Amino acid sequence: MWINAKILSASAPQNRYCGIRVKSGKIGLGEMPALVSGKLTVPAGTTLQVSLEMEQPPADTSTAADAHGEDARNLKLNMPSAWSFSFTAATHKIFTLDPIDWTIYGQTGRSEWKGDQAMTFDGTTNRILVPLANSDTGFEVQSCKSPFQVLSGKTKITKTWWGIPTAVIDVNATVEADGSGAILLLMEKGLSALRTGVSGTDTLLPQPLLIAEPGRIGITDLKSNALGSTQEMELWKDELNPHGSRAAFTFLKNVAFVYNTSAKGDELLLTVCDAEVQTDRPVKVDGAALPVKTKNSVIMLASSAAHKILALYDDNIIFDNSTAVPGMKLPAFEAVSIALENALFNSTPVNGCLLAAEFDANWKKAIYAKLFLTLGLYAYLPTLPDPYVANINLLKRQFAVRSGEALQSNRQIWLWLVCRISSKPAADDANGFNAVKTSFHFGNLPYDDEAAPAATENSNKAVLNATTLRSKVGAEMLKPQNVRAAMYNVPEGESGSEEIKMMTMMNMVAPTKHNYEKEWDDQFG
Secondary structure, X not given: OEEEHHHHOOOOOOOEEEEOOEEEEEEXXXXXXXXXXXXXXXXXXXXXXXXXXXXXXXXXXXXXXXXOOHHHHOOEEEOOOEEEEEEOOOOEEEEEEOOEEEEEOOEEEEEEOOOXXXXXXXXXXXXXXXXXXXXXXXXXXXXXXXXXXXXXXXXXXXXXXEEEEEEEOOOOXXXXXXXXXXXXXXXXXXXXXXXXXXEOOOEEEOOOXXXXXXXXXXXXXXXXXXXXXXEEEEEEOOOOOOOOEEEEEEXXXXXEEEEEEEOOOOEEEEEEEEEEEEOOOOEOOOOOEOOOEEEEEEEEEEEOOOOEEXXXXXXXXXXXXOOOXXXXXXXXXXXXXXEOOOEEEXXXXXXXXXXXXXXXXXXXXXXXXXXXXXXXXXXXXXXXXOOHHHHHHHHHOOOOEEEOOEEEOOOEOOEEEEEEEEEEEOOOOOOOOEEEEEEEEEEEOXXXXXXXXXXXXXXXXXXXXXXXXXXXXXXXXXXXXXHHHHHHOOOOOOOOHHHHHHHHHHOOOOOOOOOHHHHHHHHHO
């Protein structure tokens, strides 16, 4: 059965519906209905009375290869079996609601409706919340079987709700409603969590919200305190670097802690951390590795009997390592030069980091890993045979800006330079080395139809100014056909030939996106 959530709470969006699985029910109408355009319609102000006999969720029969998800499998819920209420276009009223009996982490309890009519819509959990009262407000973790995230402690329950999930549906093509809702317990401080592989203190949960529904337990605390806890993991090592590359994570205070355990054997944690990815590649022209130090980064860890997965994401590392406010003027930084066998890149420091890896059972060493680092690209100077190498001045000025009759030397961030490092176990290697591969890729800046920020050179520092250019220009200028056209369509030695070539390339901006990286490699090697 689908019920418009607006009927139960005025704060609910008009397009949300509550889905409940029922055995039977009755709907009483205060006025005779009429069939209007194929819909049963009652006059405005009519009171409708609804009595539902709800179907209990089936016993969970999920199995798993180990104790992952066992706490969800041990969960016992006896959800409300009957519910009656009335509503008009502007009001609603609950008459009866059967209690919920539950056993969560070994703690048993009963939550009953005591006449509180203050049903509300909660956008965070996307549920209609019906207030309940508990026979005992104490809660203690008496049994936690998770091999990934161990919950412990005792606390008090401050608020309890029956949470009815809502969804956006097509009322003209509805699917069968299912489910019986969830029990939500808001608690005081007293619980803590300790995860496999973490050193230091437990994560303290000062105000956890526990959501239990058939087959799943979720715990969320937006003010968790993991200060003092750290985790370090080995990413890869090979013959070039037998000491290996590592990632170190420092967990924080006053950050979100979102944990879920499923009866099917999957457990997941989403939180925030500071991270240092101690990668050994790529390196700058002086041989030093690129620093990757993030702050307030999103980290996800997922664990099951078969897999241990980590994902780390941060896209404002330059701001992380400055006092500037994100979204404002880009702070000063030293430009970076990266030399390859066939190219030289000049760019910003690392600004974005995406790390995805699968780890061993102890969360110590990565089996497979992919690391993506993004930098803002100023210039790309390929190492090419004559006659192109003779036009090095043209290459140096590939990102110049024309102002009136003169070319300025202002440097623009035109493209993303993306470095991808991937590792996997090396075949038949007794030293535990990985097969590590590094590659570079180009990418358009976000909103490439809009103006992209520009940079000027100040000694050895780079700072954004007000100059803006479209990033498509940079993309098109790197197309080999445009470079060739600029090279060969203007006679050498003609006055201003290099400037004309440069402007010819800049005027060849086309809306079609191409794989210019592949085309360049195909034509120039």
